[in-house]
Amino acid sequence: MRLQLSPELEAFREEMRTFFTTQVPQQIRDKVAGHGHVSKEEYVEAQRALNAAGLAVPHWPVEWGGRDWTPLQRHIWREEMQLANVPEPLAFNASMIGPVIAAFGNQEQKERFLAKTANLDIWWCQGFSEPDAGSDLASLRTTAVRDGDDWVVNGQKTWTTLGQHADWIFCLCRTDPTAEKKQRGISLLVFPMDTPGVTLRPIELIDGGFEVNEVFFEDVRVPAENLIGEENRGWDYAKFLLGNERVGIARIGSTKRMLAQAKEHAREITVDGRPLLEDPFMATRIAELENELVALELTALRVVANSADGKPHPASSVLKLRGSELQQAATELLVDIAGPLSVASFAEEGSDVPAWARVATPHYLNYRKVSIYGGSNEVQRTIIAGTILGL
Amino acid sequence: MDFTFDSEQNDLREAVRGLLERAYSDSEVRRKVAATDPGFDEKTWSRLAEMGLLGLPFAEEHGGMGAGPIEVAIVAEEIGRVIAPEPFIEAVVLAGGLIAAVGTDEQKGELLAGVAEGTSVPAFAHAEIGTRWSTSASSVTATQAGESWTLSGVKEPVPNGARADVLVVSAVVDGGTGLFLVQGDAAGLTRTGYRTHDGTRAANVRFDGTPATLLGTGGDQTAAIERALAEARIAYSHEAIGAMDTALRTTAEYLKTRKQFGVTLNRFQALTFRAADMYVSLELARSTALWASMVQDAGGDVVSAADRARLQTSRAGRHIGKEAIQLHGGIGVTAEYSVGHYTSRLTAIDHLLGDGDFAAARLARTVADRETVDPLGAPYAV
Ligand SMILES: Cc1cc2nc3c(=O)[nH]c(=O)nc-3n(C[C@H](O)[C@H](O)[C@H](O)COP(=O)(O)OP(=O)(O)OC[C@H]3O[C@@H](n4cnc5c(N)ncnc54)[C@H](O)[C@@H]3O)c2cc1C
Ligand SMILES: Cc1cc2nc3c(=O)[nH]c(=O)nc-3n(C[C@H](O)[C@H](O)[C@H](O)COP(=O)(O)OP(=O)(O)OC[C@H]3O[C@@H](n4cnc5c(N)ncnc54)[C@H](O)[C@@H]3O)c2cc1C
Helix, strand or coil: CECCCCHHHHHHHHHHHHHHHHHCCHHHHHHHHCCCCCCHHHHHHHHHHHHHCCCCCCCCCHHHCCCCCCHHHHHHHHHHHHHCCCCCCCHHHHHHHHHHHHHHCCHHHHHHHHHHHHCCCCCEEEECCECCECCCHHHCCCEEEEECCEEEEEEEECCCCCHHHCCEEEEEEECCCCCCCHHHHEEEEEEECCCCCEEEEEECCCCCCCCEEEEEEEEEEEEHHHEECCCCCHHHHHHHHHHHHHCCCCCHHHHHHHHHHHHHHHHHCEECCEEHHHCHHHHHHHHHHHHHHHHHHHHHHHHHHCCCCCCCCCCHHHHHHHHHHHHHHHHHHHHHHHHHHHHCCCCCCCCCCCHHHHHHHHHHHHHHHHHCCCCCHHHHHHHHHHHHCCC | CECCCCHHHHHHHHHHHHHHHHHCCCHHHHHHHHHCCCCCCHHHHHHHHHCCHHHCCCCHHHCCCCCCHHHHHHHHHHHHHCCCCCCHHHHHHHHHHHHHHHCCHHHHHHHHHHHHHCCCCEEEECCCCCCCCCCCCCCCEEEEECCEEEEEEEEEEEECCCCCCEEEEEEEECCEEEEEEEECCCCCEEEEEEECCCCCEEEEEEEEEEEEEECCCCCCCHHHHHHHHHHHHHHHHHHHHHHHHHHHHHHHHHHHHCEECCEEHHHCHHHHHHHHHHHHHHHHHHHHHHHHHHHHHHCCCHHHHHHHHHHHHHHHHHHHHHHHHHHHHHHHHCCCCCHHHHHHHHHHHHHHCCCHHHHHHHHHCCHHHCCCCCCCCCCCCC
16 A cells, blocks of 8 residues: 555656647647637647657557556556646547457558557547447447458448548448347448448537537448458457446546636636635535545546456446546536526627636536446446446 | 555454454344443453554554554454444544654553553543534633643543543643543543444543643644544544445345345346445545545645545445445344444444534635645645
């Protein structure tokens, strides 16, 4: 039992902090801090800055750009990145398809995709969910039928995040409709989004933003060499990928930033002549959230230390569950601090409402998503009750 | 940063667990022990002494083991696991801790060996009716006549106050709050003990010109009291973690065996999801309590770390205590079944030295002073 970071880790943390706060363009970090719209170009610029310094995909195998860091180093890397408002490396690339290709792809696929994936030369999107396959992902119906040297894909995906920016999609398709268990007949295919037969329809979210899409496939021909891993083993790769997704989803650094902003803004708002931050009820609400976040951060450190074999610790469900709740609580706090200003979401020039108050409610509404995706919080409770408590 | 126990600490846990599981093999034993004064088992107390646990945090030169806060945490958690009624935290960590922190070398030499051997069971008489969780005294006063002191006023409730052979008493002195030692058989001392809802004991302790000796060299001891209370709050957090852990495990087992509507209760997601939430509360509280002990060990800001641990374990204790009963149904509210006793003890722990609202209010007062909280940075890691 020891509180302090070792001198080496202390130095590592300092190195990360310095890099993130000096080498990633300030205007991009300001946008993240202000919950503004980060453009495709800005995501790409930020990820390339990280990749050039070997900081985009440290968790990958060393030969493909990984750093052989300890879980604690990765944790520090991620937290410092969030604290510095750096847009994280695109999850679809860095946490999802990259590690899957590195683990299960053939040599040719590794050479073809991995470097470009790390550098965001290829922008990937995740084609898993379908209208009738959400939490019960294994019931997906999009089919891929072998025809000569091609797979022919038909069906529909939905909730495809940033599909409008994507160059390629990794897609779960049913390749054996006769398999005894529905999990057994699924394969993982990758193909370009501009392949004939692929169409995209944007879905507007409640915050007025466009970040998800429906993607339709009509006789899309995918060369056989674009199958990742083995035929009908796609479910295993999906589980591997979703396990990676859950790690780091607690987003503690990012919530910490929001609480710091909340304090800053609560100083600027006056109630009966006194700063809102001095109102005992508001101060206590913030103090409680801060304490919950400390508890989560410490739990993340505990879990991280116990997952050295690369497998997610079952308690990582706690991180997802509580992490999403705290992110949501922080966005809600910001709306409440904005108070009446919080309705001015779409004010433009000519409005005196500060930018942070304009984005507060859309951000809060948008963040209802974090307890739904990445395995909904009900799914996490099922995992905790089943895997940990044996219920 | 390292959350793992070393092998000696694991051995210690195993030894304490073995001893306490033998002593409290089921909740009926505890019920029996709690039914008669002094509300704990003197034999178990002696065994704890033989194992060296009652001198755990004291310096070796004073008959102790010279162990640190992590070892104290381990013992406290094991006590909580079976809710052993022995006053380890009250006598060793709090009253003993004050003697060790404030006492003169002579006093430490004289008193701590007795505590470590189990022959002396001190209590800290601090609470006064009409105040709560204060670091100072207000109604018990100390009067000096030459070299000697007398105390007057009432302390209540004093945990384990009737059984204690020596009392550490806080009292108003010129310029603040002083600490005094009062022998159990002192003239002008009246103690009325009673049973508390959790099966332990507390007392009304009345001083009427009662002779007392100064603990330490005098002056205002508010800071020492604040620190001792913080260390005891951290220890109580660990006792609470042990109790919550058992309450949750007992509940999960019950859900797997109790049948209604032709199936075991764990078939109802309405119940298993709530058990999952209990697990989340427990693990978050556990992390915070362990961290607070590490802060204490590292010499960081133990007072605010204790508030953080207290807040998290208070919220978790209430959540788990209440749900453990509810998920059991009617049997949960009976004295014949274990789980309600855990809830009762968690409720007592919550109120002895400050509850979650108390800790939250204290943390709120400094919320504007910091941009963010870094549990691995200042003021915690130094
Ligand atoms: C903003 C956003 C972005 C997304 N991005 C992507 C993406 O890029 N690619 C992709 O493939 N998917 C994406 N998703 C999809 C996401 O993974 C699904 O929304 C998620 O799996 C839940 O599925 P569903 O929305 O169909 O809800 P459903 O599964 O229909 O669930 C509805 C409700 O029932 C609950 N529920 C479901 N099953 C159970 C059960 N067994 N027990 C108890 N409760 C249950 C759920 O928790 C939820 O509360 C995204 C979703 C959102 C909201
Ligand atoms: C103080 C007290 C006085 C009482 N007095 C009387 C009396 O005078 N006469 C009398 O006849 N009875 C009396 N009762 C009994 C009372 O009606 C039962 O306790 C009650 O019906 C619950 O049954 P149980 O205790 O067996 O719990 P169980 O039915 O075993 O339930 C255990 C837990 O599982 C939950 N649960 C059960 N089924 C489901 C389900 N399908 N879905 C989700 N959750 C479920 C319950 O809500 C509970 O949380 C009394 C109970 C108490 C505590």
